[in-house]
Amino acid sequence: MSFNIEDHPHKRYNPLNGDWILVSPHRAKRPWQGQVEKPVVQKRPKYDPNCYLCAGNERAGGKVNPDYKGTFVFTNDFSALLTDTPDGSINDGELFQAQSESGICKVICFSEDHSLTIPEMEVSDIRKVVDLWCEQYSELGENPAINYVQIFENKGAIMGCSNPHPHGQIWSSKGIPTEPSKESKTQKEYFEKHGRTMLLDYVNAELEKKDRLLDQNDSFVALIPFWAVWPFEAMIISKRPVQNILELTEEERSDLADIYKKLTLMYDNLFETSFAYSAGLHQAPTDGEDHPEWHLHMHFYPPLLRSATVKKFMVGYEMLGTPQRDITAEGAAKRLRDLPKIHFKKN
Amino acid sequence: MSFNIEDHPHKRYNPLNGDWILVSPHRAKRPWQGQVEKPVVQKRPKYDPNCYLCAGNERAGGKVNPDYKGTFVFTNDFSALLTDTPDGSINDGELFQAQSESGICKVICFSEDHSLTIPEMEVSDIRKVVDLWCEQYSELGENPAINYVQIFENKGAIMGCSNPHPHGQIWSSKGIPTEPSKESKTQKEYFEKHGRTMLLDYVNAELEKKDRLLDQNDSFVALIPFWAVWPFEAMIISKRPVQNILELTEEERSDLADIYKKLTLMYDNLFETSFAYSAGLHQAPTDGEDHPEWHLHMHFYPPLLRSATVKKFMVGYEMLGTPQRDITAEGAAKRLRDLPKIHFKKN
Ligand SMILES: O=P(O)(O)O[C@H]1O[C@H](CO)[C@@H](O)[C@H](O)[C@H]1O
Ligand SMILES: O=P(O)(O)O[C@H]1O[C@H](CO)[C@@H](O)[C@H](O)[C@H]1O
Numbered sequence: 277m278s279f280n281i282e283d284h285p286h287k288r289y290n291p292l293n294g295d296w297i298l299v300s301p302h303r304a305k306r307p308w309q310g311q312v313e314k315p316v317v318q319k320r321p322k323y324d325p326n327c328y329l330c331a332g333n334e335r336a337g338g339k340v341n342p343d344y345k346g347t348f349v350f351t352n353d354f355s356a357l358l359t360d361t362p363d364g365s366i367n368d369g370e371l372f373q374a375q376s377e378s379g380i381c382k383v384i385c386f387s388e389d390h391s392l393t394i395p396e397m398e399v400s401d402i403r404k405v406v407d408l409w410c411e412q413y414s415e416l417g418e419n420p421a422i423n424y425v426q427i428f429e430n431k432g433a434i435m436g437c438s439n440p441h442p443h444g445q446i447w448s449s450k451g452i453p454t455e456p457s458k459e460s461k462t463q464k465e466y467f468e469k470h471g472r473t474m475l476l477d478y479v480n481a482e483l484e485k486k487d488r489l490l491d492q493n494d495s496f497v498a499l500i501p502f503w504a505v506w507p508f509e510a511m512i513i514s515k516r517p518v519q520n521i522l523e524l525t526e527e528e529r530s531d532l533a534d535i536y537k538k539l540t541l542m543y544d545n546l547f548e549t550s551f552a553y554s555a556g557l558h559q560a561p562t563d564g565e566d567h568p569e570w571h572l573h574m575h576f577y578p579p580l581l582r583s584a585t586v587k588k589f590m591v592g593y594e595m596l597g598t599p600q601r602d603i604t605a606e607g608a609a610k611r612l613r614d615l616p617k618i619h620f621k622k623n
Numbered sequence: 624m625s626f627n628i629e630d631h632p633h634k635r636y637n638p639l640n641g642d643w644i645l646v647s648p649h650r651a652k653r654p655w656q657g658q659v660e661k662p663v664v665q666k667r668p669k670y671d672p673n674c675y676l677c678a679g680n681e682r683a684g685g686k687v688n689p690d691y692k693g694t695f696v697f698t699n700d701f702s703a704l705l706t707d708t709p710d711g712s713i714n715d716g717e718l719f720q721a722q723s724e725s726g727i728c729k730v731i732c733f734s735e736d737h738s739l740t741i742p743e744m745e746v747s748d749i750r751k752v753v754d755l756w757c758e759q760y761s762e763l764g765e766n767p768a769i770n771y772v773q774i775f776e777n778k779g780a781i782m783g784c785s786n787p788h789p790h791g792q793i794w795s796s797k798g799i800p801t802e803p804s805k806e807s808k809t810q811k812e813y814f815e816k817h818g819r820t821m822l823l824d825y826v827n828a829e830l831e832k833k834d835r836l837l838d839q840n841d842s843f844v845a846l847i848p849f850w851a852v853w854p855f856e857a858m859i860i861s862k863r864p865v866q867n868i869l870e871l872t873e874e875e876r877s878d879l880a881d882i883y884k885k886l887t888l889m890y891d892n893l894f895e896t897s898f899a900y901s902a903g904l905h906q907a908p909t910d911g912e913d914h915p916e917w918h919l920h921m922h923f924y925p926p927l928l929r930s931a932t933v934k935k936f937m938v939g940y941e942m943l944g945t946p947q948r949d950i951t952a953e954g955a956a957k958r959l960r961d962l963p964k965i966h967f968k969k970n
Pocket of ligand 1: 310588589590591592593594600777782783784785
């Protein structure tokens with residue numbers, strides 16, 4: 277019997293953040309008697325008088341939303357980072373080190389329509405979200421006190437999202453956050469060695485291998501990375517090496533909207549539910565330097581494992597030992613790829 | 624206004640795993656309209672005919688549990704790691720790397736009494752759990768195919784635990800898992816530089832500073848580490864530098880049982896609920912080498928934040944940027960320290 281990654285427990289290496297993950301392909305068969313999530317209620321009104329993100333409504337802080345159509349951005353009423361934090365640090369020996377951190381946090385409403393989600397929006401309307409990301413990345417990035425702009429979306433109550441109105445967030449900061457700074461390091465090393473971005477080589481290899489591909493258009497590929505941790509973790513990677521979203525052409529912006537919809541629609545169709553995830557863009561820091569090593573991509577971390585109500589728990593061994601998954605990346609990709617391309621609600 | 628860590632957003636450094644974490648002390652005030660967990664049902668029978676861990680019952684795999692009293696250990700019927708995995712690896716360029724992984728997974732029942740949890744058990748009965756950990760660490764560690772023995776407990780449905788019967792697990796492996804291998808590296812560097820273990824210096828500094836201490840006995844300290852990520856994350860650290868649990872004296876084993884109960888009892892009393900957590904021992908690898916740099920400790924990662932039903936979600940910014948917490952370690956320690964020392968159910 278010789279080792280193969282379809283059947284045997286193994287570790288895979290994530291060259292983008294330098295971590296290993298454990299894969300136990302045989303383990304999906306174990307019975308589940310644990311926690312069952314509430315299925316997502318499918319029908320929401322287009323306007324909810326109690327939603328603090330709907331147009332015209334009052335927010336928790338007392339401010340009133342304008343009567344917006346399309347996208348709408350505002351500074352988070354409960355920002356984790358603030359602009360007026362004094363500089364400073366604590367260096368009480370090697371074991372007690374702290375540094376002040378400042379930044380700007382924003383909320384982005386994707387649409388005035390409370391009932392929608394990305395996979396149910398028109399590509400032309402998602403394009404408006406992409407345009408707003410570009411505006412915000414540019415505006416925040418030009419601020420000398422902001423060196424990283426983290427754009428993300430938490431979707432679904434099981435992903436800590438406290439409001440089902442379609443929206444995302446931006447947390448921008450003086451410091452470069454942990455994950456992008458790991459990716460900066462690995463991408464830089466690769467670029468210095470090969471003269472090409474790591475993700476350019478990676479995406480081309482995956483286009484050839486095909487077994488982890490989910491979908492593609494002229495400008496972007498959606499795939500399950502070889503080193504995925506979450507059961508249906510995915511990435512969207514630009515086919516062309518671009519450092520950040522501002523380098524995208526008009527057509528490429530629309531293609532990003534298109535692939536964002538295609539991937540999240542597969543997700544919804546997998547268990548015929550509004551599929552929860554955290555997703556976000558990783559791109560070059562806005563520290564005023566050129567970053568030819570940085571290759572724009574988006575990560576998707578969805579928790580569901582077996583059904584609309586049974587998720588993967590990253591606990592115990594995952595927290596104390598090594599992150600672990602119960603199905604292979606290839607198996608997950610095949611399941612998503614083979615789904616119908618029309619949203620289940622329209623059937 | 625000068626920078627201080629009680630009021631201002633800041634980053635703290637974790638010297639044990641090399642990561643930074645973001646602290647937003649002002650953020651606990653934001654309102655919560657998100658997911659609410661099911662409160663834990665307080666009363667369970669001493670024996671449940673449907674529990675696959677109760678004495679005399681049949682397990683999912685068809686095996687029957689003996690009529691045990693006290694602790695009981697068996698090989699996990701759905702082990703993530705197996706002993707017969709063939710050796711091998713994949714090295715398809717820098718971007719596609721995998722290695723076979725093998726090991727032995729076990730389940731440890733803490734008591735025949737289905738209704739109990741660690742904070743409700745007698746110290747003398749928890750001591751039997753510590754003794755079983757020692758036996759297992761010794762037996763598995765002597766196996767030349769096992770280089771790390773990860774002992775842990777997932778408690779509570781919200782921590783992915785599928786059975787409320789008091790139990791823990793052991794996943795032992797040929798490879799050294801990610802977290803212990805990061806801690807090996809940092810502890811080794813520290814030990815080579817100072818000739819003392821990092822956690823000896825750390826625990827002594829905390830005993831002097833006092834503001835993050837929770838409790839102590841002759842042999843162990845329970846505290847909220849300076850770099851805690853989860854709201855009430857805690858550590859138990861031995862006062863004396865010991866590499867692994869086999870080096871503990873009889874008295875120290877009982878003291879470990881005692882502090883394990885004291886900490887989890889504070890947890891239960893905080894929100895007057897059976898407090899969920901993942902916890903586990905970190906100790907020297909069983910790779911046949913001497914590890915003077917390794918200092919035995921136990922991590923506790925509990926998810927609850929505001930009440931028995933509202934947890935912290937590590938999502939979005941935490942996954943894509945930097946782990947973030949909404950209260951300070953010092954504030955969390957004070958709240959736990961000030962609680963009554965008798966279990967709320969006994970009041
Ligand atoms: O082994 P169990 O209890 O079935 O499963 C639980 O613990 C494991 C080890 O921490 C995790 O991998 C699982 O996600 C979790 O649900
Ligand atoms: O900002 P929100 O939606 O209130 O909160 C949510 O997203 C944040 C950023 O990912 C997390 O820190 C919170 O734990 C989560 O509940």
